[in-house]
Structure formats: structure tokens, C-alpha cells
Amino acid sequence: MSGYTYPKFGAGLWHFANYIDRYAVDGYGPALSTLDQIKLAGSVEDLSYVDVPYPFTEGVTVAQVKEALDQAGLKAIGVTPEIYLRRFSRGAFTNPDPAIRQQAFEVMHEAATVVRELGANYVKIWPGQDGWDYPFQVDHKNLWKLAVDGMRELASANPDVKFAIEYKPREPRVKMTWDSAARTLLGIEDIGLDNVGVLLDFGHALFAGESPADSAQLIIDRGRLFGMDVNDNLRGWDDDLVVGTVHMTEIFEFFYVLKINNWDGVWQLDQFPFREDHVEAANLSIRFLKHIYRALDKLDIVALQAAQSEQNPLKAQRIIQNALLSSIED
Amino acid sequence: MSGYTYPKFGAGLWHFANYIDRYAVDGYGPALSTLDQIKLAGSVEDLSYVDVPYPFTEGVTVAQVKEALDQAGLKAIGVTPEIYLRRFSRGAFTNPDPAIRQQAFEVMHEAATVVRELGANYVKIWPGQDGWDYPFQVDHKNLWKLAVDGMRELASANPDVKFAIEYKPREPRVKMTWDSAARTLLGIEDIGLDNVGVLLDFGHALFAGESPADSAQLIIDRGRLFGMDVNDNLRGWDDDLVVGTVHMTEIFEFFYVLKINNWDGVWQLDQFPFREDHVEAANLSIRFLKHIYRALDKLDIVALQAAQSEQNPLKAQRIIQNALLSSIED
Amino acid sequence: MSGYTYPKFGAGLWHFANYIDRYAVDGYGPALSTLDQIKLAGSVEDLSYVDVPYPFTEGVTVAQVKEALDQAGLKAIGVTPEIYLRRFSRGAFTNPDPAIRQQAFEVMHEAATVVRELGANYVKIWPGQDGWDYPFQVDHKNLWKLAVDGMRELASANPDVKFAIEYKPREPRVKMTWDSAARTLLGIEDIGLDNVGVLLDFGHALFAGESPADSAQLIIDRGRLFGMDVNDNLRGWDDDLVVGTVHMTEIFEFFYVLKINNWDGVWQLDQFPFREDHVEAANLSIRFLKHIYRALDKLDIVALQAAQSEQNPLKAQRIIQNALLSSIED
């Protein structure tokens, strides 16, 4: 027995779905219903929260979702409206057709309702189809205005609900409108409402060329870190690999920044195990995250901060390797 | 009237399909049958060839495809076995399960048969699921051996058919086995057969960090350029954008290298117009390619070669800009 | 004779210097004094402005620089304090040592004085050594605070002078503090002074994964576009190649956005012709920029804006190709 009281762990419910892409057009496995996915999530050790996509799969009701979550010992942390399906493929907030923009708003208002019904923390807004593909395709001034004004309108209409924007540089669009931490914070300044914040995805920050730790600090300093999730990638794409399989040091720095800022939310997974066992992927991830948690406990923070006040990377690395690699001093 | 005799233009038949990805899981448009796609292809001005994926969509026969091609005024340049669908999602040639590898061979042998029946030029081999996703996932020696030995076995068994390997750095796998021009040529050396060559995709070369012109020269110098296709991207991903929309100079250099080597095959499109009109995308592409063809005609090759013998980029650029930037509206 | 009244062209004076890097440690050519560089700049056809690094090379005075500029028919558009030399190699604004930060302020105050003396438009601030190299090296909150507070202090102390921050993702630091358009604007919001703005470098925006046209619009919309310069690269690094040699379409879109916003400043070169003739590099660049200017004149802006209101890239591309690909030899 470890004696540690670990943070709460969560996952996007899609961690337990099967995927499809432009090549394996018959999918990497059979389609699973929202309820099936919840059941699978429930079989992960130490998972407490899920982020639930909305609309649910065909025929599934909120009541059924509630019950399934209860039976699985899970709670909803967020609800993610699917504003990236076919009808929104040319944009949700920034669609050139006002009628489609209206449809997107309706889905998002419904998602806000589901947040209230499930007692979740936020609507997660991930406008992956908002952006452009080609030079000269859009009027940049107008596109950004649609994005910012739309978000303001949505959040004003639901002042009791939090909206967490998840930025990403690209995919499925060649360029996404909300592409980085700084751009998202700039838009949030313009929106001027307290209930709009950021869902910081570790892998998206890496992919955006950011230091995820620096992005976390920047967002926290403006009081906007509504949620976060983790995974891994090779920096050039949003691979959504299992956390800890590539960037051990940078995930450690990310959680270090959360710790020193007393950010105590859910440690959430956003992973796409295309070809892997979904439950085992989650278990391996949580095993790694617990290691990170213990390493933070072992970390000599006073010594690290002294090294950082000199901006001395060699001293800093020696200290963090001692904690992260445990027996490296042997 | 231009007075030019243009090269033959072709396209992957998927240019006229609708797509799906991990977000728009209901697809960017309704599914289209192989025959529907051929009909659409036939409506493009100046298109003469298509590369046909195999198996065809449900219920479609070779005879029907033949007839549809005839009616559309098209010929098959190649046949592409779909060795990247669900059952091959953990690999075709390099699948850890020998039974699945066997199934992949069967599909490819059938594709060779279709090549013979349609009078096409080659089986295009694009093993997008062959590779790995994570550090430590595979035994690299064994994986490469499976890839090379499998290709040799396939080509030996069909000595009358050409096999054109289309390399790409990644996607859908995080890392593809046949990832670059040089690696593919190295494997082809080891295979040691005349009927294995390369399908050089301009965008894949850019994405691989190559100069597509240099890759073309390298492949031609070994007598292995069996086919090529073009498109565009932002270098960081295989965006499959419309050709000429981003990299005008580099596509011009690519075709310049083909010209001075007297390579006279089909100028083929490999594009995924997710949100665009497929026929108009092809028309715009061919309009641009004709401009390139005329620009090559205007290019002062003697002066360019003199500049290149000094490796003088300023002289070279002055010369090529004179040719490239003259009117597209001819 | 063309009949066009072209914009004013400028260049960083370093365009006419010789360079050094970590491999060719004896330099790509002999060192040239500030005055030598001005003389070379004067020999470029159609060059009107230069951005002058400060301190000048050994022994050169402001009076001499003034006279040399006059004789060369040039004016200073900006002055660039060299806050990236050895003593600032661990940072200028963000150096861990307050004494070094003080030295950096002194150099920048002197640069402000030189701006007044030369009648230039701005001090350009390019803090290339401000940032970090390793995970865990710095306290991100503190580093950003040093960067923002320092800039505010500098600008407050010189309210009659403009300060233009030139952002770049990295180099020489592995990560620069002012790394993107949005982050820079966010910092400028926090600074809260009218005399702090942005020097937008086309190549830095590309390197940052931005659309330079979109970045220009964003900065203009906040009234902060104090200057700009152009060049080219392959997106993965700040190559400072000759403008127009790689990204013709995107440079065209960049100038299109400046035009529709009536931005009428100097079209400035920031290029490093390591191995090329410096004057010829500038001449070729200006020849290309004149082509862009004429192409903007030919561009059917009404039709383009209609295409953009539909976000239709195929229509937009057809229109812009008609304008861009007409003859450079006018």
C-alpha cells in the first residue's frame, strides 16, 4: 500500500470508443454506444470522471447516461458537443452559412442543459472545423469576429454554465481558429465574461510549439484554467498517444506547475488507442500518472526553485531526474 | 487556342469520393460507389486516367468498372489494393499475425489480376498501416525484414506486373515503414527485382523533408520512377490540398526535373477535397498544371543550367520567375 | 516604363553584412563596418530605408552614420539595439542577473536616443536571448513578468519613441519569450501603453505556424502594426531566404491584407544572404515585390471577397492565380 492520496483521474469517454479515419473507413473496431463506452470506462481502476460527447449515440437518453454513470462509479466532468460532424464540416461558429451557425448554437445550448442535468463542471468547446485550409480562403478579420462573437453569445446565454475552449493548432482543419494558448486568452479577453475559460490539452500545447508548463502558468495567471487533459505525441501531430510514452520530463514539468499553483482539478486522459486495448491503455496511463504524483512528492522543490532563480538548467535537471527516475542516484 | 500538346492528366479515383475522419465520423458527404466516382471523374475536362482502389465498393464487378471507364472516356493507370482497412489496421506486410499477412497477399494478388484485366500499368502498394506508433513497440530488424521479404514475394509471384511502392513518412501509423525515397530505394535494392519501383507523391516528399525534385532525380537515376502524383500541403502533414495552392516554385522544379529526364508518364492528382467540389478541384488543378507545362516551355533551360553549374540561386530564381509568373490565362 | 508608384522599400542593414555561425566560425566573409554596409545598401536600386543595429561597429559615430545615410540616399526607419551579444546571452529583459538587465536597458535607452537623432520611426526590440533552452530551466511566471514589466518600464521612460517588438518562436534560444503574434499582443495589453507595438516578420509568422496574413490582420485590428519585414523560409526554421523564392501565394496574401487595411508603411527586407551577393539579393527581392504590387493592382478584389464570404478556396485560388501568375517582366 502506497500511503498516497492520489488526485482524481478522468478520461474523455471517446477513450473507450472505436475510431475511424480516412484510410480505415470501416473503422478500427465495431461502433460502441455511449452506454457501452461508459461500461468500459467503469472497468478502469481508479477512474472517477468522464467527459461525455453529446448528442449521445442513437436512442440513448440523459436518464440512461446518468444511470450508467452511477452503475460504473463515474461522474461527468464535462460535456462535449459534437460541433465537428458532417453538417458542421465547414465550421460551427465560423460557418459561412448563418443557418448552420444557428444549428451549432442549438447543439451547444443542449449540451449546456446536459451539463446541468448531469451536474458536470463545464461544456467543453472544441471547434475543430472552425478555421481554414487554403491561403486566401477566408477574410481573417471576419472569421475571428465570428469566432469571438459566437463564443460570447453562447456564454452570455448560459451564465450559470462554464465553457472551456480547447485549442489546437490544426486537424481536422488545416488551421484552427483557436490555435494556441495565447490566442485563446486574447479572444477570452475580448469576450469579457467570467464563464469562458480554457481546457488545456498537454498534447495540443506540445503540437503548438508551446511548453505545456508555460501555457499552464499563463492560463492560471489569468484565472482561466477550467480543465486539462493529457496524452503524448511526437510534437508534429496530435497523436493522442498514451501519456508518458514519449515526453516524461515535460509532463512532469506540467504537473509541477499545476502543483505549485495549487491547481487541484481532475487529471484527465484524452487518448485515442486506435489499435490497443482501451482499458489497458487507461490503466497504464494512470499507473504512470501515479508515478508522476509520487515523483512530485519526492521532488526537492526548494532546491529546484533556487536553480530556477539562476535559470541553471543543469542544476534543475539533476534535481528533477533524482525525483523522476527515483533510483538514478544509486 | 493554345497550340500546346499537354501531357495526359490522371487522378486517384478517391479524388471523387467522400471522406471520413476521426471527427466527422458521419463523413463529409454521402458514400459514393466506385461507379459513381468514375462518372464524376469523367466530367472533369482533360482527365484521361484514374487509379482505382480495389476491392471496388460492394457489388461492383470488374466488367462494370471497365464499362464505366469506357463510357467516361477514362483508362486505369493503376490499381490500389486497400491494405489499410480494419483487418489490416495492425499492418499488412508487417502484421504480427501471419494469417492476416496472408489475407493481405490475397488482396494484392487479386489487384494484380485486376491490373491485367483493366490493362493498367501497375499495382500501387501503399502500406499505410505498416509501421509502428510507440517507442519500443517493434523489433525494427524484424519489421523491416517482413516489409522487404513480403514485397519480394509478391513481386516474384507476379513477374508480369509492375508494383509501385508509394512511400510516406506517416499516417495513419505514427511511423510508416516505407517512409522516404532513399529508404524505399534501399529496400528495392534488397528486393532485387525489376518489377518493383516507386510511385512518387510530391506532397509525401515535401512532408518527408525532401526536395521532391531531388527525390525524382534520385529515383529516375535508378530507373525506378513507375508513377507520380501531385497535390500540396504545408510540409507538416499530408494535407492533400489542390496542387499549386502553396508550393508553386517547388512543383515547377519537380516538373522541370521530370522534363529534363524525358519522363513522359501521366501527371496525376492525389488530392482529398474534403469540403470542396471534387470536379472543380480537379479542373482548377489541371488549369494550374497546364500553366506549369507552358512555363516549362518558356523556361530558358540553357541559362538555368548555367546558373546551376555555379550553384547560383539568385540567377536561377530570376530565370525561373520569368517563366513561372507569366500569365495563367493563356 | 511601368506607370506604377511603388511603395517605399527598406532593409535591415544586416542584409549587407557578412555572417558567422557555429560552424563557419571564421565567418562567411570579412567583417564590414556600419559605414561599409550603408554604402552597399545605397547601391541597391529602389531602396529608401534601412534599420540600423546599435551600437555601430567600433569607432563609428551617429554623425558619421547620418552622413553616410545621406550620401547613400537612405533614411533610417528603425534602430535595433543588439541585446543578444555575449553579455546578454542569458537574456536581456529576463536575465537572472539584475545588473545585466540594467545594462540591457542602457543599450536600449541609447538606441532610443539614436532614433531621435536619426529621425527614425521606432526602436525595434528583438530579445532573441530572452527565453529558455531546457524543461524545468525557468520559473515561467517570473520569466514572463520580467519580460512584460521590463518592456513597460522601457517604453514609459521614452514616451516619445515607439517600440516595436519582433517576435519569433526560437533561435538563438530554444524557446523565445515573445514567440508569436498572439502572445505578443497579450503582453502588450498588459503593458498598457500606446507606444509599444509589433514588428511583424513574415518569416517568423510562418515559422510560428501562423498564417502571416491572419497575424497581420490581428495586429492591425489592435492598432499595433508598427512595422513589418519579409523574407522566406521552409517553415521549420528562420532561414531568412530571399522573399518570393518559396511562398509566393502566402506573401501575396500577406500584402493583400496590408492593402485592404490601407497599411502604407515601408516594405522591408530581413534577409541573410550567407553565400550570395548581398546587393543582387536585394535587387531580386525588390523585383519580386514590385510584381506583387502589380498583381495586387490586377487582383479582382470584389470577386475575391465574394469567394471569401462563401469561404470557397477554389474560387479564391482561381482569382488570385490570375493576378499572381501574370508576367513578372512588365
Next chain:
Amino acid sequence: MSGYTYPKFGAGLWHFANYIDRYAVDGYGPALSTLDQIKLAGSVEDLSYVDVPYPFTEGVTVAQVKEALDQAGLKAIGVTPEIYLRRFSRGAFTNPDPAIRQQAFEVMHEAATVVRELGANYVKIWPGQDGWDYPFQVDHKNLWKLAVDGMRELASANPDVKFAIEYKPREPRVKMTWDSAARTLLGIEDIGLDNVGVLLDFGHALFAGESPADSAQLIIDRGRLFGMDVNDNLRGWDDDLVVGTVHMTEIFEFFYVLKINNWDGVWQLDQFPFREDHVEAANLSIRFLKHIYRALDKLDIVALQAAQSEQNPLKAQRIIQNALLSSIED
């Protein structure tokens, strides 16, 4: 006391030099002579080998170098001719001027002599100025021929000496001729001599988009791994950071591949600690490499190979994390 017999550790002698770049043109520290650098190298614990650049700094003789190495308890593993200084800035093997190519050969022949005199293992060939910067700058066929023929000529003339080509995608050239593992092996096939091989730099492989472990296997399988060195980077550039500070898992996989192939050469550092204490940077690196060595000892290779035979990344990661993170099972 650990009880382990560690491998021999080495470093490029430039690890102990001071650097210069295009911004800090006065250098990151005072210039150090070859002999100064050797003295510093000698003060690193557990360093046994250095790779020595040639020509030595002004006035230093081979005899002095020999003596200095002896006194420092070091041996030369290789000699690196500086074929990237000013006179070779437009290329060494591929320079358009035959007289400059001749000068490059002379320097390399002299380096071969120094290898013999110092009893080193190889001449390291790093032709960083061989390549191109712009589209259309070079005739690709001719450039590659110059590169391959030149290397053959050099190696034929010195059959008793090994030549190890160190490939890198780019820098200082925008594109280097020997840019990847596969391209280098392809050229070596064409050269057809036993004394030409590869110096595999871990960071260059990462930067080239390769899996360094896969590249090591490929090169070993052709009997061409003459040497290797390690460092770290963020994949987008050759940052030459301290090993283990970013990519712990991939460096572990790299050494795993060396181990299972019984490759028993020197574990060598190629790092540029621009702003750090050079000796401490080496000490921290070697501390980390010893951890890797012990982790390889703890690694359950039988279980790992079973996981790899299934290509099961989750099983593989669980196994390697147990070894790399030591106490992760707590």
C-alpha cells in the same frame, strides 16, 4: 559502489569550446585553444575519448595534442576535418569550384594522417556545407554524383583509414546532401568500399524524423555503424542539448538496440552547452547514461521481445518503464 562495468564514454572536443552564432557574433565566451579544450575534457569524470577537430587552433601541433591527451588521460576516437569553414561555405565535396574541392580533399587527407598519428579509429566526415538553400539552385543529379564520387575517391586513397559519414537533415545549409540514414547507406552502397561507414548522431536521427533505434538497426544490419554520439533536441532542430533532458524513452530504446546487437563502441557526447558549464554538462550527461546502462541491465528483455513479437506497445511500455523509472512499481 555500483559494481557495474560501464562502457567507455567520449565527447566531441567542441563540447569544451566556446561557441558563436549569427546573433552573439562576439561569441558565448572567449575562444579556447585545442589544448585548453583537452584540459577541460580531462577534468570530466569518466571521460575516456575525444573526437578532435582538425586543423587544431593556431600554432598547435600533433605532438602537443598527443601530449595533452596523455596528460588528460584521454584518447582520440576520431578526427573531424573542418570542411565547413569560410572557404568551404559553398560546399566541400560539392563545391562548384574544383579548386575548392581540391582544398577540401587536402584537409581530409591531412586528417587521415592525424588519425594514424593519434591512433584514432576514424576520420569523421561531416559535410555540413554540402547541399543547397533554394529551389532550383542545383542540378540534383550532379550534386549527388559529386558527393558520392568524392567520398569514394577519398576513401580509396586511404584504404587503411575508416571514414564515418555523419548525416544531418540541414544546418548550416538549408538542405544537406547526406541527410538521413537511408540516403547515406544508399550512397555507401554506390561507393562500394568497406572503409566508409556511418557516425550515427541520435539527435540528427530525431531531427530527420527517424526513430534513432530503427536507424541504428538499419545501419548495423549493413555493417556500417562506425561510431555514434548522443545529445537531445526538440525534434525540429539540431539543438545539441544535454542527453536525457527531453527524450528519455527514445534514448533508452536506442541503447537497447545497440545492446542486443552487441555493439560495444564508445558512448559519445555531441553537445553544445552554449550558456552552461561545459564540464558539468558532461558530468550530468554521463550520470544519465550510467542510469541508462543500469536500466538496460534491469530490463526484462525476454518479456520485452515477447511483447514486440505481438507489436504490443502497452506491454512493451510497462516493461520498459519498470526498468527506466526503477521504482515505478512501488
